[in-house]
Amino acid sequence: MYDVIISGAGPSGSKCADIIAQKGFKVALIERDVSWRKPCGGSVNKCILDDYPQLLKKITVQKINGAKIFSPAFDIIEEKWDEDKFGLIVDRLEFDNYLRDLAVDSGVELFDKNVSYDFIIKNQQKIGIKTRTPSGTKEYYGKVFIVADGMSSKLALRSGLRKKWNISELSMCKCALFKTTNLADDHCIDLFFRSSRGYGWVFPLGNDIVNVGMGIVGKDNLEFNLNVEFEKFKQQKYIKDNFLPDSKNKQLWCEAFPVAATGVVKKIYDDNIMIIGDAAGMVCPANGEGLAFAVRAGKRAAEVAVNAFEKEDFSRKTLKEYRLNPEIKKMIRKFKIDNLAAKSFNNLIIENHKYFYEKINNDSKLKRDLLELVFFQAKTSFRLQRFGISTILKKKFGLI
Ligand SMILES: Cc1cc2nc3c(=O)[nH]c(=O)nc-3n(C[C@H](O)[C@H](O)[C@H](O)COP(=O)(O)OP(=O)(O)OC[C@H]3O[C@@H](n4cnc5c(N)ncnc54)[C@H](O)[C@@H]3O)c2cc1C
Numbered sequence: 001m002y003d004v005i006i007s008g009a010g011p012s013g014s015k016c017a018d019i020i021a022q023k024g025f026k027v028a029l030i031e032r033d034v035s036w037r038k039p040c041g042g043s044v045n046k047c048i049l050d051d052y053p054q055l056l057k058k059i060t061v062q063k064i065n066g067a068k069i070f071s072p073a074f075d076i077i078e079e080k081w082d083e084d085k086f087g088l089i090v091d092r093l094e095f096d097n098y099l100r101d102l103a104v105d106s107g108v109e110l111f112d113k114n115v116s117y118d119f120i121i122k123n124q125q126k127i128g129i130k131t132r133t134p135s136g137t138k139e140y141y142g143k144v145f146i147v148a149d150g151m152s153s154k155l156a157l158r159s160g161l162r163k164k165w166n167i168s169e170l171s172m173c174k175c176a177l178f179k180t181t182n183l184a185d186d187h188c189i190d191l192f193f194r195s196s197r198g199y200g201w202v203f204p205l206g207n208d209i210v211n212v213g214m215g216i217v218g219k220d221n222l223e224f225n226l227n228v229e230f231e232k233f234k235q236q237k238y239i240k241d242n243f244l245p246d247s248k249n250k251q252l253w254c255e256a257f258p259v260a261a262t263g264v265v266k267k268i269y270d271d272n273i274m275i276i277g278d279a280a281g282m283v284c285p286a287n288g289e290g291l292a293f294a295v296r297a298g299k300r301a302a303e304v305a306v307n308a309f310e311k312e313d314f315s316r317k318t319l320k321e322y323r324l325n326p327e328i329k330k331m332i333r334k335f336k337i338d339n340l341a342a343k344s345f346n347n348l349i350i351e352n353h354k355y356f357y358e359k360i361n362n363d364s365k366l367k368r369d370l371l372e373l374v375f376f377q378a379k380t381s382f383r384l385q386r387f388g389i390s391t392i393l394k395k396k397f398g399l400i
Helices: 011-022 092-105 154-158 224-233 237-242 291-311 315-325 325-363 364-376 382-396
Strands: 002-007 027-030 042-047 062-064 065-072 074-082 087-090 107-109 115-122 125-133 136-147 170-179 188-193 199-206 209-217 250-260 274-276
Touching: 002 011, 002 125, 011 027, 011 092, 011 291, 027 062, 027 092, 042 291, 062 199, 065 092, 074 325, 074 364, 087 092, 087 199, 092 107, 092 250, 115 136, 115 154, 136 154, 136 291, 188 325, 224 237, 224 364, 274 291, 274 315, 274 325, 291 315, 291 325, 325 364, 325 382, 364 382
Parallel strands: 002 027, 002 136, 027 107, 065 188, 136 274
Antiparallel strands: 042 087, 062 087, 065 074, 115 125, 125 136, 170 209, 170 250, 188 199, 199 209
């Protein structure tokens, strides 16, 4: 019998498990496959170093101090940051396993090759979970359950906390790692807006490796085929010339995966259960960033679980603290605004990129606000919101 069972040993689950185990509780961390590299750009805010201060020493991390954002016609917004302001690029397989190992060091029991698919219910209460393993089904019993198994979570659906995602809530993404040569600047990330909503990226990982990917947002997936668009993206002259010169690049890995980035689901807790990270839609709608938010949610859910054990009360009344936590509340609010901002900016960039790029490049404050939003988790500023809304209105009335 475990105190806490966590399904999914991604960043949210591992962080949550780590903290609960450090407090002396018995934690089972259930994972489908520790050798799976989650498709991801691997761009992570440097605030992650507050939680993982040894990260730079323990795994390969590329420091980023600049960015370029291209329009579909290759207009460009470019920025370099000061020394103290930087982003990080990680390889997800290395990153996830580092976080898992730390949780195991704290006393967490990690069960690999276990696919959780349902709860065990007794007297209308969740008392365990069922998993499929290569050698048959298994049952794990516990008091509190944390759903951290990502956007395709079966337990999230079985718990009734959320419904299946609708295509309009999903971005379909595909990314690949390439061994390449002649990178002009391996401390700069490049984003590329395209004719479908969403963006493409090239992120340097160090050691002559780049992460190349793209996403298509919502209903545009009905119109555009991800595989075809990804090929087109890689074949663009700029990408080929700068990142993937024909004879010299080698694809090391490639996979497609969706992300749900329209904001946090309504219900994130119930009697003896909480849902965290991607399983709960905790991904920023403005840029698809979810790693730092997943870790943050894992921490907050862990604190609430520990508090519930102190009170010996695992009811929704106690677990409500998770939803009421100021950081979680702030995240939910921020994503709501970012979702609106992302929609208007995506339309603007696709339909009026020349106007958009000119405006942003001629207004340093606007440019700073936009880059802070995209790269540093800043709120959508009033100035930026006004720019987006007024431009949409002007466009509607034929003024641009
Ligand atoms: C293509 C793409 C690019 C992205 N780029 C970025 C980026 O550059 N920066 C950023 O911050 N965010 C990015 N994100 C979002 C980021 O990947 C997620 O927000 C983050 O991984 C969420 O962490 P998590 O632990 O909640 O979920 P996940 O990382 O999805 O972890 C879930 C874990 O649960 C396991 N699992 C799944 N189902 C089961 C099951 N039934 N039973 C047991 N285990 C299961 C999985 O194997 C996995 O280990 C990107 C997402 C995608 C799809």
